[in-house]
Amino acid sequence: DVKVTQSSRYLVKRTGEKVFLECVQDMDHENMFWYRQDPGLGLRLIYFSYDVKMKEKGDIPEGYSVSREKKERFSLILESASTNQTSMYLCASSFARETDQPQHFGDGTRLSIL
Amino acid sequence: AQSVTQPDIHITVSEGASLELRCNYSYGATPYLFWYVQSPGQGLQLLLKYFSGDTLVQGIKGFEAEFKRSQSSFNLRKPSVHWSDAAEYFCAASGGSYIPTFGRGTSLIVHP
Numbered sequence: 494d495v496k497v498t499q500s501s502r503y504l505v506k507r508t509g510e511k512v513f514l515e516c517v518q519d520m521d522h523e524n525m526f527w528y529r530q531d532p533g534l535g536l537r538l539i540y541f542s543y544d545v546k547m548k549e550k551g552d553i554p555e556g557y558s559v560s561r562e563k564k565e566r567f568s569l570i571l572e573s574a575s576t577n578q579t580s581m582y583l584c585a586s587s588f589a590r591e592t593d594q595p596q597h598f599g600d601g602t603r604l605s606i607l
Numbered sequence: 608a609q610s611v612t613q614p615d616i617h618i619t620v621s622e623g624a625s626l627e628l629r630c631n632y633s634y635g636a637t638p639y640l641f642w643y644v645q646s647p648g649q650g651l652q653l654l655l656k657y658f659s660g661d662t663l664v665q666g667i668k669g670f671e672a673e674f675k676r677s678q679s680s681f682n683l684r685k686p687s688v689h690w691s692d693a694a695e696y697f698c699a700a701s702g703g704s705y706i707p708t709f710g711r712g713t714s715l716i717v718h719p
Binding site for chain 1 (some may be wrong): 616639641643648649650651652653656658674697701705706707708709711712
């Protein structure tokens with residue numbers, strides 16, 4: 494069974510800090526994704542990656558960057574955290590570039606920026 | 608533009624009652640369709656998926672969904688709801704891209 498692991502379930506950081514959210518998947522999936530989830534807004538795609546060192550902007554990339562140095566690991570970076578980045582962050586992965594493959598999600602990181 | 612609409616933000620049912628959650632999609636061609644469930648404090652889990660063939664799809668936890676091309680719908684159903692089904696439900700579609708489009712979700716509340 495696919496396992497997507499996010500390094501922290503809860504995280505509290507201060508405004509202006511550089512924040513790293515880590516995600517690891519164990520099924521050799523090519524695609525990895527970062528979403529943020531806010532009440533009433535559903536899931537919004539921040540960044541995705543379809544291969545090592547490849548990244549593409551999603552719908553709301555401002556204030557974020559990503560890193561994918563290894564196939565199994567996809568990191569989300571908040572360059573200078575702000576209070577409006579307080580949210581639930583979800584990592585997902587999927588197999589190859591086929592559209593019929595479902596995504597597999599981690600349990601999420603609830604990030605609070607004070 | 609491609610879109611997925613879940614018209615109901617909240618649905619309240621009594622335990623043991625039947626359930627139907629609505630999902631409508633707008634795509635150029637029939638997309639691949641998915642339903643996910645998110646229990647409180649957790650990530651999304653795949654309930655079922657539709658690619659082609661039989662329009663009634665069975666999933667995990669006793670859920671099923673029916674694809675209706677004429678209505679561009681993919682509604683999720685369960686004949687008898689359990690208290691543990693209380694969760695957020697997301698409909699998603701993909702077609703032409705491996706990046707799915709998600710609906711905004713429907714929150715299911717189950718009364719004892």
